[in-house]
Structure formats: C-alpha cells, structure tokens
C-alpha cells in the first residue's frame with residue numbers, strides 16, 4: 001500500500017453484495033493524530049447502504065466527510081425515502097453528519113444500542129426517531145434482508161452494535177477487524193501485506209479491551225458470515241477465518257501477560273479517551289496487560305475486582321464544571337478503599353481552562369500514599385500529536401517502573417519472607433515457659449537414674465478443675481512415652497540452679513541425664529529432682545498431634561512444693577525456632 005499524499009479525499013463506491021453498496025470515504029494522508037493512525041497510511045471511513053423495499057444506511061462517516069459523502073450518497077438513494085440509519089457506535093465527530101442527515105431525511109429512524117440512543121438524544125433532541133432493537137429483534141428490509149443485531153460493548157465504545165445480513169452474509173463489524181490503510185482495493189485480496197497494519201490497529205484499539213473483544217468474538221461465532229464489513233480499511237473477504245483466528249490469538253496474548261494495569265477513565269467528548277488509548281499502547285507495547293475501564297459503563301463491583309487484582313492503575317478524567325464526573329469520583333473512592341498502597345498509580349486527563357479534576361485525583365492519591373509512575377498528564381482540549389507521543393511514552397515509563405518494582409519484589413521476596421519469618425520467630429520466642437524436667441516411671445526403683453527424662457519448657461496450665469496442664473513433647477520423645485493413661489512427674493526447676501547442663505552436655509558411658517542429680521521417687525514411681533522448686537504428679541488424659549510435636553494434656557494428681565521462696569526458672573529465648 002503506497003502513501004499518495006497528493007490525492008484528494010474522495011468517496012469510492014462499489015457493490016459488495018445483493019442490493020448492497022459500500023461508500024468508502026478515503027483520506028490519503030494522516031487524518032488525525034490519534035494513536036491508531038500512527039502508521040500514516042491514511043484511512044477509509046466505510047459506510048454501507050442496503051436497498052430493497054426498505055433501505056438502511058449503515059455508519060455514515062464523521063464531519064470531515066459530511067459534505068463529500070452526502071453529495072455521493074444522493075447519487076444512490078433519494079434521501080427522503082431512506083428508512084433507517086444504523087449506527088455501530090456514536091461519537092461527537094459523527095454527530096455532525098447525523099444532524100445533517102436528520103435534516104435531509106427526517107423520516108429516517110436511527111437504529112442503535114441503548115447507550116447509543118442516550119448519546120443521540122442528548123445531541124439531536126429527545127424527539128429524535130430512534131429504535132433500540134432487542135436482542136432477538138430483526139429489521140426486515142424486504143427480499144429476505146432481515147437484519148440481525150449483535151450488541152458488542154467495549155470500554156472504548158460502550159454502545160457497540162454489529163449488524164448481520166443473512167442474505168449477503170455480510171457482518172457489519174464497525175470497529176472490529178478494521179485497518180487504517182487507504183487504497184483502491186476494496187477487499188483484502190492482498191491480506192498478507194495487511195498483517196502488520198491489522199496488528200497495529202488491534203494493539204491500538206483493542207489490546208486494552210481484549211476481554212470484551214473475546215466476548216464479541218463468541219457472539220459472532222454463532223453466525224456464518226462470509227464477509228466482514230468494518231468501519232475502516234479493506235473489507236475482509238479473503239482472510240476472514242485468518243483474521244478471526246488472529247483476533248483470538250492476540251486477545252489470548254494479552255491474557256498471558258503477568259503484569260496488569262487497570263486503566264480507569266471517563267470521557268464526555270473523547271479527549272481523555274484518546275489519551276487513554278495512547279497510554280494503553282505504551283503499556284501494552286511494553287508487555288503489560290491493560291484492563292480498560294470506562295467508568296461510565298462499568299459497575300462498581302467490576303471496577304473493584306479489576307483494581308484489586310491489577311498491579312497498578314491509571315485514572316483519567318476530564319474536568320466538567322470544575323469537577324471530575326461522578327463516575328470517576330466513584331471509581332476513585334473504590335481505588336482508595338481497595339487498592340493496596342504499594343500499587344503504582346498514574347493520573348491523566350483533558351481539561352479546558354482550570355483542570356481541577358486531574359489535580360484533585362493526583363492529590364488524593366498522593367495523600368493516600370500511592371507512588372506515581374509518571375508525571376501527571378494534563379492536556380488542554382484535544383490532544384496534539386505531541387501530547388499523544390507523551391502519553392505513549394508515559395505508558396512505557398509506567399510499565400518499566402512497574403516491572404522494576406515487580407522484579408525487585410520477586411528477587412527480594414525470599415529475603416522479605418526470611419526477615420518476616422525472623423520477626424515471627426522472635427515474637428514466638430517471647431512466649432516463655434517454666435523450665436521443667438519430665439520424668440517417667442523407673443523400671444528400677446533402686447536406680448531412679450534409669451528412668452526416662454527430658455527437659456521441657458513448653459508447659460502451660462490448661463484447666464482448673466481438674467487441675468490440668470499441657471506439655472508439648474518432641475515427636476521422637478512422645479512416640480514411646482506419655483501415652484494416654486501413663487503417669488509422669490513434672491519437676492519445676494528453680495532459678496539459678498543449672499540443671500539444664502545435665503541434659504545438654506554429652507553423657508559419659510552408662511550415664512543418664514539424671515545420673516548427677518539428687519533424686520527421690522514420687523508416689524507414681526517417677527524420679528523427683530529434690531533440688532527442684534516443686535513437682536507435680538500427673539496422668540496423661542489426652543494427646544494431640546501438633547506438627548512436629550505432640551501436645552499432651554495431663555491431670556495433676558498431686559503437687560508438692562519443695563522450696564517456699566525460690567523463683568521458677570524461666571526459659572527465655574531469642575527465637576521461636578528453638579527451645
């Protein structure tokens with residue numbers, strides 16, 4: 001496709017099916033600064049006319065073509081007999097042509113989605129002739145041209161409506177499957193050469209709304225079109241299944257990105273939306289999945305979910321009457337209450353003279369402690385090419401900051417976890433227990449040193465009545481001792497008496513930890529350390545497996561204080577990872 005800067009704008013007309021023509025309003029040079037026109041190959045604005053007993057005009061172009069287009073259109077239809085004007089979406093640019101058409105064809109009924117009808121009525125007056133088809137509605141033009149409608153809302157075009165004609169099997173896809181390329185070829189016979197342009201178009205317009213694109217693809221899958229008639233570029237006749245597959249795959253690619261940015265905005269006249277589009281392009285080119293949220297068309301619970309799950313978020317708003325629109329205010333409230341303060345934020349918006357909305361969003365986010373990933377973007381009215389390049393660059397900058405933060409989080413995570421674990425261990429270590437020696441019955445009452453004994457400190461009173469306590473025992477020790485019904489003695493050690501050493505140092509051959517201690521036998525046959533502060537004769541009533549320990553609950557059958565004034569030895573620890 002070669003760029004022919006010198007060719008004047010024109011309207012190319014061709015028959016594309018039974019009773020159906022296309023009117024392609026062609027611009028050979030770059031029409032606008034919007035990011036999707038960045039490849040500078042001009043574009044076409046495709047409109048379609050179906051005429052049988054009744055007639056329907058689909059998607060008239062924007063105001064830069066109003067005159068030229070209408071001059072051509074009247075060569076093909078007597079406007080006072082036009083029955084319907086079907087609108088795949090509405091924008092302020094298209095309204096100029098629609099107003100003229102309303103004047104020239106006052107009998108014509110506008111067909112659009114419900115959100116489209118609201119915009120239309122606001123612009124053309126509440127008495128405008130408009131029909132909003134229900135899901136299963138059919139518009140019968142005669143000769144079997146029974147038009148069906150598919151609602152395909154997206155954040156960028158919440159009023160998206162596709163039209164299907166079962167006679168020609170043409171699906172009028174509006175913003176789906178288009179390309180910004182101007183040329184003489186009406187169809188896509190050279191589709192291989194369109195690959196890059198199609199991908200660029202998708203990346204600019206649909207990557208940030210790929211979830212909704214997939215929904216639209218699912219709806220389309222129920223039809224059997226043989227041609228896609230998009231709003232821009234060549235009609236898709238030779239590569240329909242290929243392009244369908246590409247759209248699926250490109251949408252899937254978005255899903256697979258591991259970092260997501262929620263792009264929240266509202267835009268009454270499209271300027272902030274254009275900025276959002278450029279930011280999204282910068283982000284997605286840098287490998288970020290963008291979830292566009294048109295605050296005016298998204299329920300709060302959905303906003304909340306997307307924001308909570310995203311790694312970062314951007315908020316864009318126009319200033320209207322000195323404020324941000326209510327829907328942005330609601331979204332901001334949801335962000336402030338649901339987005340973690342560690343998430344990276346960004347602010348942008350178009351304004352006319354004072355721009356309070358952007359300032360307010362910025363200061364509220366900063367006051368709440370969010371870091372901003374780029375310097376707030378403020379654009380006066382319609383963004384210029386320079387503005388949009390700045391938006392795209394800001395998207396890239398944001399993506400890089402986000403990836404850097406994520407990378408350092410990933411690298412540091414184990415360290416953070418270690419530190420956290422350390423703190424947890426230290427905290428657990430602050431739980432103190434009295435240092436005790438637990439002894440079990442000796443098989444030889446003549447030699448109490450042969451009894452099993454273990455130093456314990458995870459001891460706690462567990463009940464008043466009966467007096468009961470719990471002791472946590474290491475798994476290997478608990479396996480063969482302290483079974484339910486077994487008895488033991490808990491020797492409560494005295495502060496200053498270093499008995500612990502006996503249990504911690506290597507033993508001489510034939511010795512036990514009790515060998516060097518003075519012992520007597522309790523009535524249950526267990527050794528009592530006579531230098532202890534007190535001892536308790538206990539019987540095990542229940543056991544509970546607790547990770548690498550067993551928790552033994554025992555009822556105290558008898559207790560004896562061996563020294564009135566001594567202090568209980570406490571096991572002070574630095575960490576909960578050791579006794």
Ligand SMILES: Cc1cc2nc3c(=O)[nH]c(=O)nc-3n(C[C@H](O)[C@H](O)[C@H](O)COP(=O)(O)O)c2cc1C
Nearest residue numbers: 267268269270271272318321322351352353354355
């Ligand atoms: C009804 C109305 C009220 C506006 N009020 C303000 C305002 O208070 N301060 C300001 O800076 N711009 C104001 N503007 C200008 C808009 O902010 C400006 O047109 C902006 O580009 C709109 O962005 P949008 O296309 O994303 O909706 C106002 C515009 C309209 C139509």
